[in-house]
Amino acid sequence: MRVKLPDGVKDQVAHIKGGIHPDYNKNTHNSEPVTMPSPKTVRLPVSMHIGTACEPIVKVRDKVGLGQVIADSTSRISSPIHATVSGTVKSIREGDVTSSGSKVQIIEIESDGEMRPYEGLKVSEIRSKEDFIKAVRDSGVVGLGGAGFPTSAKLDTPPGITIDTLVVNGAECEPYITVDDYAMNNDIEPFFIGLTNTMKWLNIDRAIIGIEDNKVEAMENLLSYIKKDPALDINKNIDVVSFKAQYPQGAEKIIIYQTTGRKVPVGKLPHDVGVLVLNVNTLLEIGIFISTGMPLLTRLITVDGSAVRTPMNVLVPIGTSIAEVLDFVGLRENPSLVIMGGPMMGVAVSSLDKTIIKQNNALLALTQKDYSLADESECIRCAHCIDHCPMHLQPTSIMKALKKDEMDKVMDLQVMACIECGCCDYVCPAKIPLVHYMRSAKTKVRELGGHK
Numbered sequence: 001m002r003v004k005l006p007d008g009v010k011d012q013v014a015h016i017k018g019g020i021h022p023d024y025n026k027n028t029h030n031s032e033p034v035t036m037p038s039p040k041t042v043r044l045p046v047s048m049h050i051g052t053a054c055e056p057i058v059k060v061r062d063k064v065g066l067g068q069v070i071a072d073s074t075s076r077i078s079s080p081i082h083a084t085v086s087g088t089v090k091s092i093r094e095g096d097v098t099s100s101g102s103k104v105q106i107i108e109i110e111s112d113g114e115m116r117p118y119e120g121l122k123v124s125e126i127r128s129k130e131d132f133i134k135a136v137r138d139s140g141v142v143g144l145g146g147a148g149f150p151t152s153a154k155l156d157t158p159p160g161i162t163i164d165t166l167v168v169n170g171a172e173c174e175p176y177i178t179v180d181d182y183a184m185n186n187d188i189e190p191f192f193i194g195l196t197n198t199m200k201w202l203n204i205d206r207a208i209i210g211i212e213d214n215k216v217e218a219m220e221n222l223l224s225y226i227k228k229d230p231a232l233d234i235n236k237n238i239d240v241v242s243f244k245a246q247y248p249q250g251a252e253k254i255i256i257y258q259t260t261g262r263k264v265p266v267g268k269l270p271h272d273v274g275v276l277v278l279n280v281n282t283l284l285e286i287g288i289f290i291s292t293g294m295p296l297l298t299r300l301i302t303v304d305g306s307a308v309r310t311p312m313n314v315l316v317p318i319g320t321s322i323a324e325v326l327d328f329v330g331l332r333e334n335p336s337l338v339i340m341g342g343p344m345m346g347v348a349v350s351s352l353d354k355t356i357i358k359q360n361n362a363l364l365a366l367t368q369k370d371y372s373l374a375d376e377s378e379c380i381r382c383a384h385c386i387d388h389c390p391m392h393l394q395p396t397s398i399m400k401a402l403k404k405d406e407m408d409k410v411m412d413l414q415v416m417a418c419i420e421c422g423c424c425d426y427v428c429p430a431k432i433p434l435v436h437y438m439r440s441a442k443t444k445v446r447e448l449g450g451h452k
């Protein structure tokens, strides 16, 4: 049954089949965030984004100010790295602090404890689309819903592409995480500055803020802001659209379909159907940079899981170690698994010595009771994985074809449409790690140069 929605909220225009209803565990909903004290050192990898890694532009023993660019790249698909504390560059060496498995240069800064802003920070003058895209690049903002794709590159669409709709992703369908919900309830002004500037400079007529129907308070706040601000006549083109709370409503292709009715074909991008999708916190950080000149330096992180004493949202300087964050929040017992991100799409961290990076929005410290490591058994052909796949795929058939190395069949079964949401894994009674098979199949198809 649908919840009663505030007047003015529009209903979704299309419905997906499939999806799942995990326990949402939004324990930190409505809790006031806690700011973590500045750490003694931060370790900043020169790549916290999809695309080309940056090159350090500082040297060991250089003094740096808060917000100073310390690594950059000339590549379009990249994002500058900023100092998230003021202090002295202590070391620059290769390593992996992100659990990605690939080593990049890590710039370690010893804090002077002053959090002294860099003198060169200033508010960007924006007079054109190009100025706006440059400002977004200078802000260091990447897809903050977890994707990490440089936002400036996403805004810089190829010639001949027209974007008519900005879809704001406020679904936050992953269990536990509440940082987008917090932003929609509490940081509404900078969020709208980011949103309206994106519409203005990219000449986008319409915005749709897509929210799950378990965030009624956020819908009310957004609507009342839209109604009361006469200065923003663009507001008449901003809709709040609600859809059922169900995982994975926030997946890009799914939110586009449910809010606009448009389908993004396999191998194509949202801009191919005239849509740009940006996450709530991505727009919020763009708004902050445009208003203050301060780039992305901190993340609000949901810290939760049964090993945590009190679940909370914590404002953390990027580059802080996971161990320090967990220490600050407090543990009731040693976690047996720590995940960066949500339980469905997050990544297990191999060591608490890893650091918080730009696209992190949650840290889950779990004990054995939160998850099962049951042994995989034979497929019993129950078809649950097919019934729950939001992309209408047949995960069981893809897995079986992959195991027999029948790659033509794997391609015919449209594996490249898989969004790696993990719904098939979640419902499989035989505990078959289906998403692992989907990833392997996609990698193999790419190696074969196929995109069927």
Ligand code: SF4
Pocket (backbone or CB within 6 Å): 388, 389, 390, 391, 392, 393, 395, 417, 418, 419, 420, 421, 422, 423, 424, 425, 434, 435, 438
């Ligand atoms: S991981 Fe892929 S195959 Fe499995 S449910 Fe999600 S989209 Fe379907």
Ligand code: SF4
Pocket (backbone or CB within 6 Å): 378, 379, 380, 381, 382, 383, 384, 385, 386, 395, 396, 427, 428, 429, 430, 431, 432, 434
């Ligand atoms: S859910 Fe698991 S057991 Fe059921 S058909 Fe799919 S792979 Fe087989």
